[in-house]
Amino acid sequence: MNLVAVNTFLTIVETGSLVRASERLNVTQSTVTARLKGLEAELGQTLLHRHKSGVSLTSNGFRFRRYAEGMIDLWRQARQETSFPKGVGTxxxxxxxxxxxxxxxxxxxxxxxxxxxxxxxxxxxxxxxxxxxxxxxxxxxxxxxxxxxxxxxxxxxxLGEERLIMYSTRPGHRPGADPGYIYVDAGGDFGRRYTAAYSSEDFARISFGSAVWALEYLMDHDGAAYLPEHLARQALAAGQLHAVDDAPVFTRExxxxxxxxxxxxxxxxxxxxxxxxxx
Missing domain, CATH: 3.40.190.10 (Periplasmic binding protein-like II)
Incomplete structure (x- = not known):
């Protein structure tokens, strides 16, 4: 597959039009169009809808985009690794x-x-x-x-288990309803175990998909959250966070x-x- 055509396709998607793609790639619009048509012919699928205002991805275009990005990333990585100077090891x-x-x-x-x-x-x-x-x-x-x-x-x-512990910015905090509580989605079956442990509690008004983000937010606001033990260690030692007694401890591999x-x-x-x- 022609990587130049693949990169042209991604540039069209990013810029939203064949005209802007040609300007970014410093080629004529007819060249961009020819590359796109050649790619679509090779795949046997239409990748883009053409409109007066620009282009939009077809369903096949959406699926191909992920692979196209992977191909370009791999090519960049290959060029980098094959150009390493002598003496480079692993x-x-x-x-x-x-x-x-x-x-x-x-x-x-x-x-x-x-x-x-x-x-x-x-x-x-x-x-x-x-x-x-x-x-x-x-x-x-x-x-x-x-x-x-x-x-x-x-x-x-x-690599072993990681403990998820409830921490609070306030010493003496007790598990239970807390308007400042932050829910951190720990993935896997954490949600099921958490719901079983706190089935009678109100839902958290604020939630995060990353414990790193949740910790950063917690440092600027009063509240509590379940966080990985290793992530909270420094704030715990500095007295910025406090482990909540009697709160269930969860684990994940x-x-x-x-x-x-x-x-x-x-x-x-x-x-x-x-x-x-x-x-």
Whole structure:
């Protein structure tokens, strides 16, 4: 498949018209049109609806867009990695769930950098869905996450449980109805377990899909929330947060998913996993 045509398609989608795409790519509009038609002919599908005001994606265009973005990202990554100077050792492109970067994600990169200073490393934040997609397309070589479906050619390493504890900005806070309570969606079956424990309580007025964001918000407002223990440790030590007595404690597993092909070039993998398990 012609990557120039794929990049042209993405530029049209981003700019919203063939005219603006031609200006950005510094080519004629007829060239942009020819590239798009060639791509659609190769796929046997119409990717864009043409309007007087611009373009819009067809249903097939929506589906193709995700793969097109993956192809361009992989090409950029390939160009970067094949242009490394002599002396470069192992390469690791790590994806990490945003709530795990302050702990395991940062630690993993630090461990590799300390013991293998010639390693080339990159880190990408994402949620569980994105991390699974990136692993599947090869955009990343490994992912630190909570729950993910592994596929052929991938290995799952268990990194132990993480405790989710209710913290409050007010000492002596008791679990129960609280207008300042923030609900943090911890994914998996957390919602079911949380509902069973607090079935009689009012719903939270504010909710977050990231514990990192929730913690940042909590530091500027009075309230309470369930947060990963490792994430709240610093604020707890500084007296900014207080563990809520008698509140149920929940847990969730953490995993490192690795590409088997990439991991063959990682002499550090078993040592790093061992140290992550000790943290």
């Amino acid at each position: 390469v690791c492109n790590l994806g990490c769930h945003v709530d795990l970067w302050p702990g395991l994600g940062r630690q993993m990169l630090d461990e590799i950098e300390r013991d293998y200073p010639s390693a080339v490393l990159s880190a990408w934040p994402g949620n569980q869905v994105l991390l699974e997609q990136w692993l599947g397309t090869g955009l990343i070589d490994a992912a630190i996450t909570y729950r993910i479906t592994t596929h052929e050619g991938q290995t799952m390493h268990t 953490r995993y490192l998913i690795t590409s088997d092909k990439a991991a063959t070039g990682w002499p550090w993998l078993s040592d790093v996993i061992g140290r992550l398990l000790q943290s």
